[in-house]
Amino acid sequence: MRGWNTSRSLRLRVAAAAVFMLPAGFALRGLAQHIETSTFNSSPLRPKEDPKAVARGKKAYEANCQSCHAADLRGGPGPSILRSQGALTDKNGENITAIIQGQDKMFPNHKYAISNDDSAAVAAFIRSNLALIGSQGRAPGDGTQKLNVVVGNAEHGKQYFEAKCASCHSAEGDLKGYAKKVSDPKTMQAAWLRGNHLGVPQPTIKVTVTQTGAKPVEGTLIHVDDFLVTLQLPDGSVKTIRRNGDIPKVVVKDPLEAHRNLWPVLADNDIHDITAYLVTLK
Ligand code: HEC
Ligand code: HEC
Structure with a gap:
């Protein structure tokens, strides 16, 4: 992808x-x-x-x-x-x-x-x-505006965290001292939201492709769409398999699925509140 x-x-x-x-x-x-x-x-x-x-x-x-x-x-x-x-x-x-x-x-x-x-x-x-872009990819205006992402309510963020994130993370466990590790709040917000374009390292996405009558093929997902699935096999070789609807069966295991599923349900306030809370994990 x-x-x-x-x-x-x-x-x-x-x-x-x-x-x-x-x-x-x-x-x-x-x-x-x-x-x-x-x-x-x-x-x-x-x-x-x-x-x-x-x-x-x-x-x-x-x-x-x-x-x-x-x-x-x-x-x-x-x-x-x-x-x-x-x-x-x-x-x-x-x-x-x-x-x-x-x-x-x-x-x-x-x-x-x-x-x-x-x-x-x-x-x-x-x-x-x-229509106002001066040159490709440059924002209109002088480009000096800075985005302050720490505008949320840390207490609300903590409550949200305990309700929605604590099944996988803990302030005393894996995220202990997180704000020391990632000190720039903007980078931190990108890190926990975890998009594909964010310059944040992505965990490996595993895929299993099962063709009828054949042994399942497992590897690291490179690309999948309605017509093709491309994966890297454990020996390093790359294989592309044609798809036709649900055949062959393709099962994708994305460690960050929970994060990606959060995007549509997170309100602006939730995002700011969570970041404000994570900033307190020193
Ligand atoms: C179902 C499990 C799950 C849930 C729920 C979940 N996460 Fe995660 N989170 C993960 C996994 C898996 C990773 C990626 C670890 C990796 O990159 O290898 C991750 C990564 C992170 C990181 C980055 C850690 C680092 O070391 O860079 C932060 C911060 C984080 N999550 C915060 C949150 C917050 C805030 C929520 C709730 C709004 C949340 N997570 C909900 C599983 C989950
Ligand atoms: C919670 C954060 C979040 C919100 C809210 C959000 N987006 Fe996005 N948007 C993303 C992420 C992350 C991506 C990249 C997704 C990916 O790589 O799968 C993205 C991708 C996009 C892209 C494609 C960028 C590209 O590289 O081609 C557009 C356009 C876009 N968003 C517009 C919008 C619009 C318009 C809204 C409001 C209706 C919106 N987004 C709301 C996080 C968000």
Whole structure:
């Protein structure tokens, strides 16, 4: 899965660099044949967004997305939306809504319960920001704004921790002295939220593939989608197996599944409260 992300962002960098070097009005048709997903609607070719939708989207973004992606979209614990291929190629909310609602195959656990109308408005707000990007991946503005993540209530965070996290962690056990180990709160928030893009080491994800009549094949998961599963076998070799629906049977064991399942249910306040609590574990 990480291989995928890398190639995606590489492709994006190439595509975006190409588009930004072009003078306005340059015919993009020939170029589009060389890039898999064009950034046709990148600035300055983007149509102007409806200001009402943008205002509504800004509110919905602040309530539902900002704690992870930051007020300026550059990312907090979540990845930067300014570099998101899905967001950069969004025209009418089709990509962004799919990403928000967990329908994008790249981000199946990224599922947030916000209405279709609000999703469309958030998409308009994001596009209106992307139209202002100075150079690829740089936030609009002077880029000096700092995100303070320690704004939560540590006491609430402790209660949440005891209810939802204590089955696997303990303040006196594995997380003893955690704030000494990870002293930057922003890094800490990224570390406990554990996304794929966060620059945080990911534990190995194991997979077992069982083909009818054959011995199960076990290894480390490299990639899985509806059509293929790729894994590395214990001898180091890499194997790709075609899938057709549920055949062969694929069982993925992700040690961080509990964390990924938390994303959709964690409210902004919960995230801040937990981080504020973890900061006290000195
Ligand atoms: C709890 C944290 C969290 C919240 C809240 C959140 N996201 Fe995300 N978002 C993430 C993480 C983590 C990823 C990367 C997921 C992955 O790698 O599987 C991500 C991925 C994305 C991406 C794709 C980035 C890329 O690299 O292409 C977009 C776009 C996005 N989020 C938009 C949103 C929007 C819009 C909202 C609000 C409706 C939102 N997110 C709410 C954490 C969050
Ligand atoms: C079902 C078990 C489970 C639950 C529930 C769970 N975690 Fe975790 N957590 C893990 C595993 C597994 C790891 C990854 C260990 C690794 O990277 O090898 C982890 C990693 C972490 C880390 C990083 C530790 C380090 O050394 O970097 C923190 C912090 C953390 N979890 C906090 C939380 C918080 C806060 C909650 C509740 C909101 C929570 N966890 C819920 C299993 C769980």
